[in-house]
Amino acid sequence: MNYLLTASSFLLATSLLAQSPPSVTPATWKEVGHLKTRDANAIKASTWSIGGETLDRDYTDYQSYRTYLGPLGAKRIRLQGGWSKCEKIKGTYDFAWLDAVIPDAASRGVAPWVELSYGNPIYEGGGEAKLAGHIPTSPEALAAWDNWVRAIVTRYKDQVPEWEIWNEPDLNPTHTGTEIGQFYVRTARIVKAVQPNARLIALGMASVTKLEFLNEFYEVLKKENALHLIDIQTYHGYAHNPDSSYPNIEKMRQLVWRYNPKVVFMQGENGAPSTPKAITIGALRDQDWSELTQAKWDLRRMLGDHGRGISTNLFTISDIHYAAGDHMVGVNTKGLLETNPDKTIKRPKLAYKAAQHVFSLFDDQVELLADVKPTSNQETVNGFAYRYKKSGGSLITLWSKEARPADEYVPRPMTVTVKGQFKTPVFVDLITGKIYEIPKNQYKKSGNEWIFSEMPIPDYPVLIADKSALLL
Structure with missing residues (x-):
């Protein structure tokens, strides 16, 4: 799919530069892409x-x-x-x-x-x-x-x-x-x-x-x-x-x-x-x-x-x-x-x-899996599971729900467990659209479940997703 940089999209990109929130991911995490948007x-x-x-x-x-x-x-x-x-x-x-x-x-x-x-x-x-x-x-x-x-x-x-x-x-x-x-x-x-x-x-x-x-x-x-x-x-x-x-x-x-x-x-x-x-x-x-x-x-x-x-x-x-x-x-x-x-x-x-x-x-193209519930070692986390129909790749939405969103919020590292398909797991910030590689030592498969450790879950939705399920 081709994306053209129109005058309106250029205006949008430049106007948002000064508004970008601080990154919620560790400085050591590698940025590997950015979500594309569609008309x-x-x-x-x-x-x-x-x-x-x-x-x-x-x-x-x-x-x-x-x-x-x-x-x-x-x-x-x-x-x-x-x-x-x-x-x-x-x-x-x-x-x-x-x-x-x-x-x-x-x-x-x-x-x-x-x-x-x-x-x-x-x-x-x-x-x-x-x-x-x-x-x-x-x-x-x-x-x-x-x-x-x-x-x-x-x-x-x-x-x-x-x-x-x-x-x-x-x-x-x-x-x-x-x-x-x-x-x-x-x-x-x-x-x-x-x-x-x-x-x-x-x-x-x-x-x-x-x-x-x-x-x-x-x-x-x-x-x-x-x-x-x-x-x-x-x-x-x-x-x-x-x-x-x-x-x-x-x-x-x-x-x-x-x-x-x-x-x-x-x-x-x-x-x-x-x-x-x-x-x-x-x-x-x-x-x-x-x-x-x-x-x-x-x-x-x-x-x-x-x-x-x-x-x-x-x-x-x-x-x-x-x-x-x-x-x-x-x-x-x-x-x-x-x-x-x-x-x-x-x-x-x-x-x-x-x-x-x-x-x-x-x-x-993305379907909700109502019978699949992500779990966390923190009760304050909200999460839902989805599947990208074409590739079968999983998308998991996660956020801390305990209070009204704040200007300053330090994500608490959490362990997240969920059933799904993750060939190349990535972490996505839905405000900035930035996509990060999850370090290999922070996830593993155990039976039919995936366990992600030390995940930085903020007070707004982020994704743990298979890279094939995203618009890149």
Whole structure:
């Protein structure tokens, strides 16, 4: 496979030089290569999505970040349909802004999935066009909502395979699960009437602990004989330590699967800020962050999900400039791309390159081995096993999970034991992309297991892999 050094990739490489974290490997370890990244058009299929939210309120600039979209390597992008932006005059729709986004993203190998939201204040009882706004409630507004949903799905049914209905409905304290269930069913039936093969996504839950809300929602669908109208369940649930979320996520999965075991789970929106708390807004703003801890956190969320068979939408591609009148005001620095004050792109952050490594490597050619569990002499290690289908070579993800990612972390040498195929074992840093030869005196095969000793496992995912399983 040939890789060309384009102007954008040169800019990315030079901008990341000053951001590289200190090496976690011993100075005596030999560097033997570097992970290659791939454009989305060169990747056949994967479970990875990137956030493209808030274009409906003009808080980001698609035309500025679109050239970074393909090289990132995610195969899907989450967009928001923006009823209020489409219909500023009653009964008149302007889809020009989405026409400039949806086909362009698809041409870059990134399939759009569109969230239907928010309210529209030109109608009495139409709800609010902002995060945590209320759904439409009046008969006139609900009829107008139905008409807009019908219009947008009709327009993009051949380009958008998946539709998500609303975002974080539980963030509004006046919403109930019953009310949202009724709203979801009416919307889902319209989508299916226009696009029978559409995949439907619910519910963009802000919390992973509001099981009563979720239970009420599914009870409505059960009574309406509408449980088949959900293909994918999305949730968000930000946590300072991403590994602490999974017990509650598992409770959510078990609840949903009692109603419909065919529902697929997806992390619909998650990411970490890249700046101190005095600068950023949004979730996790009560802690200080840096570009390094953002990259670490994002990697842990992505590969923690992936190892549990959960798809991920990484939030988000560009920093978001929230304006007055919304749920919050200021810059949400969870973007993989740093922005200028006018929302144009200043440069990629360290997390952009880290995400590229994961998106490029963990595609449909790499399969999760759910019945293979790496073990360590340290209980704080998280690990998952994979196999590269073509060569049979193993890939093992490992990281220390005991706390929130830190700017300074000294890896504790650990012994790792796992079943697998390792002809040429190497160690991979997923932030820098550097590949290191593992000294021969630090690994051995014992029966059908491999034992790796004195492995420097940091507080973000690294790989022990067979060299044949990597993009070099």
